[in-house]
Amino acid sequence: MSFSNKDRKIHAKDGNNFPVDPSADTEATFAVIIADALRRDFGSTPAHVKHIARLTGANMRTVGNWLSAKNGPNGSSLVVLMRHSDEVTMAVLKLSEREDLQRAVSERKILKELRCVLIAALKYLPLD
Template identity: 45%
Template sequence: MSFPKKGKFFPDRNGCPIDEPLAQGSFASEIAAALHRALGSTHAAVKTAAGWTGANERTVKNWFSGRYGPSGEHLVALAHHSDEIMHTFLKMAGRQDLIVAVKLAVAEDAIADLLLAVRSMNGGRT
């Protein structure tokens, strides 16, 4: 089975088919890069992102290719499951200060867990 002559690519805003990913630095390409960093480039990665968002696999493949970016609802679901997506979004929004705050909270949790482990090894003594 082959693709129909006019059905292989999604049209751009002007109605012409797109067969090149969007320019570097655009929303779609930044999210695509974050998806690849977070999940890799396998079919399993596409299935994982589709499972997280409830989006169709073809739609998710377009996100991975940088052809289109996720809608707001899907972006929220991706950010819920992936720190990489969240950090990319915050960076694009110019909110690097929040990235630092998130990393600090993660570090505080790790230190608290480590202290609990050390205390349990020492029989509860500090």
């Protein structure tokens, strides 16, 4: 049996380990960190898998592989996920070792929440 060019690369089954080189370790770390971020933000129920699949245009099986950290999302899917998930954005910034941007995003999020609380509190202050 021969595989076509469209077939996916074959993965090793559980229990079969290949020697780890630095690039493989980075890819595994990427998949685990993104999977954790996705589960924190979206959960891993079938409804959430469908939601992520609709957002990214990816197959549900592909999204399941992302959530189980077998694979990580490709570039375009990652950008879409970052657009919809603060957790994924923070995970990417952490992986890229951009603590300055991480702090800026965190501060912006806190200021946005504070602004909403202050606006809501203004309704109850007297106009004197």
